[in-house]
Amino acid sequence: MISNVSILKNITILYAEDEAALREITLNILKGFTKKQLVAENGAEGLELFKKNESEIDIIITDVNMPIMNGLEMIREIKKINPNIPIIVATAFSNTEYLLEAIDIGVDKYVLKPIDMKKLLQLMSQSLLYHELKDLYVDNLTHLPNRNRLKKDLEDNNQGLMAMINIDKFSTINDLFGESNGDKVLLEFSDALRKYFSNDDFKLYRIEADKFLIIANDYEKDVQEFYDLCKKFEIYIEQMPVYIDEHEIDLNITIGIAKSANANAYKYVQRVISYARKKFEPILIYDDSFNIQESFEENIKWIKKIKTGVKNDNFKGYFQPIVNTQTKEVYKYEALIRYIEEDGTVVSPFKFLDIAKKAKLYPNIIKIMINEAFNLITKKNKRVAVNISFEDIASENTMSYIYSTIEKHKEFANLLEFEILESEEISDFSEVFKFIERVGNYGCKVGVDDFGAGYSNFNMLVNLNISFVKIDGSLIKNIDSSKNQKIIVRTIDEFAKKFGFSTVAEFVSSEEIYNQIKEIGVDYCQGYYFNAPLSYDEID
Structure with missing residues (x-):
């Protein structure tokens, strides 16, 4: 009857709705198609349920107008925890002015009240499939775009001003403190990257376990100005240890910077960071004297x-x-x-x-x-x-x-x-x-x-x-x-x-x-x- 509905049989859903009658009717139908249902009567309850059960929740359906905390406020807080969680908003036609705001904070789909259950189940299936594809381009740990996303973006734009950052001897951190603490370090590090390199001016990627890439949105940005910002970040990282529980972890990084108008920037930045590490230089800008192409040949x-x-x-x-x-x-x-x-x-x-x-x-x-x-x-x-x-x-x-x-x-x-x-x-x-x-x-x-x-x-x-x-x-x-x-x-x-x-x-x-x-x-x-x-x- 409903295409792709089989994808729902193993999922856990978080459903937030303050109207008791609608909540009961919708919930009874969802029980027939999904594995587990977590139910909240307002946004505050929904947020707490998500925090406690984040690892098992696959999709969220929420009303907008709810007491204590409304649906949009709840979504904002949830997106801070997991930006990739699929969310469907259920709203009355009279409240469609909320939809632009909902889209702006990352809502995938919406359904109008009274809810057409066939339509809702279809939206749930589509949303999960969309996120399954989207995850191919997003790093699961840091939620930064990954190497797959980078490849597509580089195909679309030949010009590039970029910096590659390598956390030096990161494997040692995993060996000393364990991989779970290593993941916490990476999360702290990615947060620091976001702080120094804003979305308005830069695109950030995690391209390997301990390698990150920064691409300037403005190709005409002054290279020296970009270098100065990277240098400030390097000094900040090396002077401010990361604290994981009671452990103080010192980080050192190497940064390579390159600029090219003919699709070579990524190749250059890979080479210059390798050159910088050999020379024990914390930060280097690529120039033609490095003879990169000749070296490859x-x-x-x-x-x-x-x-x-x-x-x-x-x-x-x-x-x-x-x-x-x-x-x-x-x-x-x-x-x-x-x-x-x-x-x-x-x-x-x-x-x-x-x-x-x-x-x-x-x-x-x-x-x-x-x-x-x-x-x-x-x-x-x-x-x-x-x-x-x-x-x-x-x-x-x-x-x-x-x-x-x-x-x-x-x-x-x-x-x-x-x-x-x-x-x-x-x-x-x-x-x-x-x-x-x-x-x-x-x-x-x-x-x-x-x-x-x-x-x-x-x-x-x-x-x-x-x-x-x-x-x-x-x-x-x-x-x-x-x-x-x-x-x-x-x-x-x-x-x-x-x-x-x-x-x-x-x-x-x-x-x-x-x-x-x-x-x-x-x-x-x-x-x-x-x-x-x-x-x-x-x-x-």
Whole structure:
């Protein structure tokens, strides 16, 4: 009889009506079509029922003229709690002047009294379907437009002046305080956004869990003026902690700003916020000097080259000597990856390694390095150290390959060493312990690389069963002119020696630096003062 009425059978309805006879008649009919009915005799009762039962209420039907609190006042308060709840107003023909006001505060539909029940049920079905579609474009938590809405809006308008805001390390908040408190932080944050960037001048979007976008309604708005407003917001957020229950939560944000008349603003703002985070800049405006398009093209080129290079054997190991500090005799070699162009040009990993990691292609490279290391070990009887990251250790596929390769060459395994990249955060030390123990059973030594940079901590050295510590080059390269760096290097060296670790200094590029390292007593040295990385054929 009534189209789409089946959609109503599982819904809960809030019905507010002060006329007892009409309320009873309408309610009896609604009971036959809906799962549950909550009934109020005035707006105040309706508001209280909504507050208590918000999570289960699917639609609201309300009269306008009611005692204590009228229907429109109730709607205003409910819309503050949930702007997306479907609402149908029932009003007498003589009160149609209220309809403009009702529409203005977000009412979906209206029905005239006396109520035509067939019409009411149809409106209820239509309203629910409308909101089902509308929810595709609205973020459920903050009630801001979402990425789907943004895509449609960008299709409609090529010009754009916008700012992207990223809450730094938001996942840490979820880890420390729980996701429910993380949601409360996001709600507080979105309220602050609305306060600083009014609907009259800006459109706000939540486009990812911790990313928001602001688009100026006026494309001609001065960029510097927009920057100043974003800067004030950034200062406000960082100076005013969010309070969740008794928890004080400090937030830091990064903001990227871009303007373009040819549909590139969104692409630019994504790139500039990434650039700002790398540079530890809280706020940056995009300009053409960032060479964004060229950077994208370079990334795409290298992803293709990495994939084909793995198949065509373009990746080769180069090996930099590590010498005994006292005798200058080569003790071992560090294996370093290089890409060999078709014309023989040797390309350093600076060009491709980060891209390989981001494109999930790096596991192919670590496998190549293991093979290259064993090639030098087995054919020229050299000791070789290979860099390994925590991400490698945590990868079942990568570790399976490494263990099987070591097993294949186990008679030479005592000449293979691993340098764990200490500049990368280790989230699960149990995996590292297992790795060190397992390769140690083959006679492989394990050390910590880049110590003194990133997440350095002496406690880690004590707890890991390592054999050596490589001191980060940032502490070595100016040791001949920096008293403070010399003190730090001496401290690391003395600490390591007390626990039985040998020490290695990298970036030894001059005789002056070498003399300082020798005076301190660091066991081994590596750097261009002794030799550049060598190809397999260049090693005797």
